[in-house]
Amino acid sequence: RELLTGDALWALSVAVAVFLLLVDLMHRRQRWAARYPPGPLPLPGLGNLLQIDFQNMPSSFQKVLNVVPVLLRIPGLPGRVFPAQKAFMAMVDELLEEHRMTWDPAQPPRDLPDAFLVEVEKAKGNPESSFNDENLRVMVLDLFTAGMVTTSTTMAWAPLLMILHPDVQRHVQQEIDEVIGQVRQPEMGDQARMPFTMAVIHEVQRFGDIIPLGMPHMTSCDVEVQGFFIPKGTTLITNLSSVLKDETVWEKPLRFLDAQGHFVKREAFMPFSAGRRVCLGEPLARMELFLFFTCLLQRFSFSVPPGQARPSDRGVFGTIVTPSPYQLCAEPR
Numbered sequence: 001r002e003l004l005t006g007d008a009l010w011a012l013s014v015a016v017a018v019f020l021l022l023v024d025l026m027h028r029r030q031r032w033a034a035r036y037p038p039g040p041l042p043l044p045g046l047g048n049l050l051q052i053d054f055q056n057m058p059s060s061f062q063k064v065l066n067v068v069p070v071l072l073r074i075p076g077l078p079g080r081v082f083p084a085q086k087a088f089m090a091m092v093d094e095l096l097e098e099h100r101m102t103w104d105p106a107q108p109p110r111d112l113p114d115a116f117l118v119e120v121e122k123a124k125g126n127p128e129s130s131f132n133d134e135n136l137r138v139m140v141l142d143l144f145t146a147g148m149v150t151t152s153t154t155m156a157w158a159p160l161l162m163i164l165h166p167d168v169q170r171h172v173q174q175e176i177d178e179v180i181g182q183v184r185q186p187e188m189g190d191q192a193r194m195p196f197t198m199a200v201i202h203e204v205q206r207f208g209d210i211i212p213l214g215m216p217h218m219t220s221c222d223v224e225v226q227g228f229f230i231p232k233g234t235t236l237i238t239n240l241s242s243v244l245k246d247e248t249v250w251e252k253p254l255r256f257l258d259a260q261g262h263f264v265k266r267e268a269f270m271p272f273s274a275g276r277r278v279c280l281g282e283p284l285a286r287m288e289l290f291l292f293f294t295c296l297l298q299r300f301s302f303s304v305p306p307g308q309a310r311p312s313d314r315g316v317f318g319t320i321v322t323p324s325p326y327q328l329c330a331e332p333r
Helices: 006-027 041-050 059-068 069-073 077-081 083-102 111-121 135-165 166-177 187-191 196-207 282-299
Strands: 223-225 228-230 300-303 315-317 321-323 329-332
Touching: 083 111, 083 135, 111 135, 111 223, 135 166, 135 196, 135 282, 135 321, 166 196, 166 282, 166 300, 187 282, 196 282, 282 300
Parallel strands: none
Antiparallel strands: 223 228, 300 329, 315 321
16 A cells, blocks of 8 residues: 555645535535625624624635635635625724824824834835735734733633632622722723732633634744754744643632732743744633623623523634633623
8 A cells, every 4th residue: 555645636636625615605604604694794793793693604615725825816705605694894994094094194193003104105116015005904914913802802702601600709899899899980090909810811811722723833944853854934833722721730719829829920821922923812711701701790691591502612613712602691780
């Protein structure tokens, strides 16, 4: 017996990819129907477009596209496979066009796109510059997707874990009542006096592990790591999940509290990746998670609806890991 190599292996791979494509087209066609209202959407619709239906997304077909990305060049195919993303990108393009029309170079920049447009003007005629219209579009897309989807997904995990662990929920609410009370809204200054709440938020992030493989990076030069040579231009994918779910590190139930009950951030906690290329939005995400989580538990108690089974804590793996669909009761406190 001989292993297939070279052209024979490539031909077989293409044949299998096309076969899987046809099977996927037949069995998942109904799932590609539009899940959002037809026609132009106002800005509030942006959140709906970002809330991707990961469970019903044609995942097997995505694997085919990863193996044979040239299939994305088939006219109309990307729009049918990713209808929400297509609508989202169209909305971003519309917002950017409106932004350009109202931008006044003589005035101080109103925001990040304005500052980027200033650099685009300066870089005109320089083909090597990264300041161009396409990168402006990509930057705004990154701000929306990385700044909204990740936080909202983490917040989807939080109520689930609270209804699965009601004792932890009660402890968090007790700390909120003691430090903040029921009248005023939470502030970032409250973090230092709420070690248990901070520990729970970090545990939600660790358990949810919503981006287990992090974001791809590329080496800018030849490098050797622990005896392995990695040439320049190599795409690297970090297995963050191997650290966040390492049982030898996270053996204690209260993993982010020391013996005195003080909050301790563990070195192995890296949902935002690590190093110089750590997620730029980490400070904003931390602020959002603390304020949203404490506001919710200050106002509501979450529980499993009467007569329903205990929901699963297993995630649904897609572009990011989302909790399995679940229902809950939110009772005002």
